[in-house]
Amino acid sequence: MIIPIVGIPESIEEGLRPYRDLFSRIESYEHIKEYCTGLVVLEKPSINRLAQCMVGGSSQSSINKAITMSPWSREEVNGRRLELIGGYHKSKGLTIGILDSTFNHHPRGKEKIYGVYKYWDYVEGRYTYAINIVTGAVSTKERCDGYDYRIYHRFNKEEEIKGLQKKKASLEEGNKEELISYMKDLIGYHKKEKGFKKKGELAVEILEDMENSEVAPNVYVVDSGLFDPVLIEAIESHGKPWVADSQKGRIVFSGGKRLSCEEYEKSLPDSAFRPYTLKIRGKERTFWVFTKTVRIKRYGKVRIAIIYTNPNREGDPIYCFTKMLTWDAKKILSVRFHRWDIEPFHEQIKQSLGFEDSQLQTEEGVRNHLTLVFLVNSLLKSLDLRKPIGGLSMDGFEEDVQVTFGQRCRRIIFEVFYSLIETIRSWIEESKMTVSEIFEILFRRLLYA
Secondary structure (H helix, E strand, C coil): CCCCECCCCHHHHHHHHHHHHHCCCHHHHHHHHHHHHHHHHCCCCCHHHHHHHECCCCCHHHHHHHHHCCCCCHHHHHHHHHHHHHHHCCCCCCCEEEEEEEEEECCCHHHCCCCEEEEEECCCCEEEEEEEEEEEEEECCCCEEEEEEEEECCCCHHHHHHHHHHHHHCCCCCCHHHHHHHHHHHHHHHHHHHHCCCHHHHHHHHHHHHHCCCCCCCEEEECHHHCCHHHHHHHHHCCCCEEEEECCCCEEEECCEEEEHHHHHHCCCHHHCEEEEEEECCEEEEEEEEEEEEEECCCEEEEEEEEECCCCCCCCCEEEEECCCCCCHHHHHHHHHHHHHHHHHHHHHHHCCCCCCCCCCCHHHHHHHHHHHHHHHHHHHCCCCCCCECCECCCCCCCCCCCCHHHHHHHHHHHHHHHHHHHHHHHHHCCCCCHHHHHHHHHHHHHCC
16 A cells, blocks of 8 residues: 655654654654554555655665665664563563464565575465564563574575585686685685574573563563574573474474374373363453373473363474473473563564565665564554544553554554645645645655656
8 A cells, every 4th residue: 555655654754753862863863763653554565666656755865875875783673673662571570482483484585685585385385485573572461572583694504615616626727806705705704604503592582681671570481483592592601491393393292202293292092181261351261271290301200291272182283391290281381481572572573564675685674674673563562552643542442452453553654644645735735735736745756656
């Protein structure tokens, strides 16, 4: 959808005000407000489309420079965001730290976008070009906020060496261009090898930051792809409990038998699974759970929980483990339930905030875009939807009704439309402009693009 934007929505203006001192140049700050507005309002919020929709606003190059070259610190911006959301997570009961990973899909991957590699996407069942991002989030009974992210860089040493050897063997004697290209690839290989970090190690970096923050979690839930000794040891070093999802092929030892999780689950009778109902954020859900103390390699004695969403054990179950041997099924379930909180977060930033729609290719551009997406997500979750839109009172808004993320996005769009309608009214009544004149002003950059 194309929407002429005649000004920054009041909610964006107010939400970004606490960040003003982090931008040394007022021009950069204004462009950041425009960019954040575009993330919410535009269906495909590329910088080019945003510049076309900003009526009398900034050029594409100016916004691009603010995102890719302006001297503002994403670490400071994210730190300020975490300070602002702290009040929503302190003294709100159990705080859960979630460590997960997700794909940021980029079909233009061959065009050398920073961090993009070819991966097998298990959800879509095909190869895809994407940035593989390790994400951290904090969740309480009230809300879930993204904490931070790390970009994973794939590095296959054997493939890299084979490629270098093949290129070296094809070098033509005296061809300086080929030699220079080979030397650049060789230098790039050594840089990759030196800087390579596994996803578990990236998750540890996020964990350490969480532990030093004001929103340090009480317990952690870990995705199966990050269930790694380096991360589990880091969690335990801080004296925190954890619940980790597991692949069905992980081997468990119980009753003198060595079985995969899947084999172990199939050996259990239906009567071993008991129903447990949880109420979180006003919704009740019932699960059928089996739990028992077993042993697994590298972790020793642990408690396994096998979770179904139905009594007939249809579909694939969830396998998870914890070192908390005294936790019963309901306690494990109440913690593991928050593991799903990061899924809506990923959906929100991908479907509503242009997480995957950026056309920026440089490292600075990619990282700054992701940081601003996290910022806008938290900003929207902090909106007071009872505030008036222009001169329209919102007293009729039902405060007790659970508000969806889509409603929060629409609030920004409503503010854009209100400002647009008010501007058009002014142009007609005060400036006596014709419909054609107004139309040309609103859509000039699209008409003559």
